[in-house]
Amino acid sequence: MTKTNWSRFSKLALALVVLLSALAGQAGAVSVASDDVPDEAQVGSQVTASVTLEELYRSPQLESWTLAGQTDLEDVTWTVAYYDQTGARVDQQSFDGQNFSGAQIATADGTSEVEVTVTGIVPEVESFSYDPAQTFTIISLDQTREGGSSNDIDSWTVHHYTEESAAARDELDSAQAAIQRASGANTQQPQQTFNNAVEAFNGEEFNLATNLANEAETNANQARQSSQTTQLLIYAAGGLLVVALIVGGFLYWRSQQTSYDKLG
The missing domain is CATH 1.20.1270 (Substrate Binding Domain Of Dnak; Chain:A; Domain 2)
Incomplete structure (x- = not known):
């Protein structure tokens, strides 16, 4: 094989590896079934947002993982509700603070859907901007697998404002x-x-x-x-x-x- 052909083969192999890695990442991704997030909120007001996750085990080898969340809200309470395939709630957990982790998602528990709800106070605006309008992160969810690897599920932002x-x-x-x-x-x-x-x-x-x-x-x-x-x-x-x-x-x-x- 000539040097030129070897170079082309190497590039093709590298591209194939990248493609397979991307597909593998997508295969293990969690799907967002629905969300109920406000478009905007006034500073100092209390708001609630919720997100429902489904297709929790896209990879056949992924039978359990850990859900983590983050928010810029203040005085925060999280609620994680677990549902089976019939839509019945089988478990529920509560967490306090802007960050939570340790919500275990496992096929052995019969969990088919997970609803994450966060309630808290809208934070102050650090920097005002007319266009694009200033926003804060109301929910950001991550999937952590055994061994420590993780990937972002999704995040939601909200325009916050003062009366003035x-x-x-x-x-x-x-x-x-x-x-x-x-x-x-x-x-x-x-x-x-x-x-x-x-x-x-x-x-x-x-x-x-x-x-x-x-x-x-x-x-x-x-x-x-x-x-x-x-x-x-x-x-x-x-x-x-x-x-x-x-x-x-x-x-x-x-x-x-x-x-x-x-x-x-």
């Missing part, structure tokens, strides 16, 4: 919509004001962000109205020109007809 940031975001959304509606008009100034409002929001200056957003919306609406007025004037001028051409043409035709009559 929510009000400022509403104004920013309204201003952005006004600028989009004014498409075709000169929105350079409203857009710049909007950008300044976003910077103020990201800097937690929500009153300033609100004022700038209102200014951007007003300017965008004015630009849109000005553009519409200009268009109407152009249409009106065009209409008058057409009428003038028609009238002028008619008068010219009449004058020509009168000249022919006199000659006749």
Whole structure:
């Protein structure tokens, strides 16, 4: 085998190993049957989220494993409920704290589905962001196998906000919509004001962000109205020109007809 052929064979073999490893990882993965997670939550409020896992033993050799979870919620309580194939609950465990581990999943126990529920207080926002909106992890679940190897099952994030940031975001959304509606008009100034409002929001200056957003919306609406007025004037001028051409043409035709009559 030549050096070139050996190199190609090595690359093919390596690609095959990577593919088989990926497929093996997928074969042992846990499936998420359903989830009930809020889209957003106010800082300091109590929220609850739940996730149901199924297809717990995709690999024939995987008869048991350990479930672990993590959350950014505070004052946390976890509940892990185990269900058999009939949907009957066969066991339940509770854990406290932002992290838990030790929830044993085993075929010998008849477990077919697992429901994980977490309840806690929404944490403070570390860094505000308009786009993308700031989020926190409400649930993150991991599967740990015998021997210590583990893989992520899935994680869920939630947009969290304060009363002031929510009000400022509403104004920013309204201003952005006004600028989009004014498409075709000169929105350079409203857009710049909007950008300044976003910077103020990201800097937690929500009153300033609100004022700038209102200014951007007003300017965008004015630009849109000005553009519409200009268009109407152009249409009106065009209409008058057409009428003038028609009238002028008619008068010219009449004058020509009168000249022919006199000659006749």
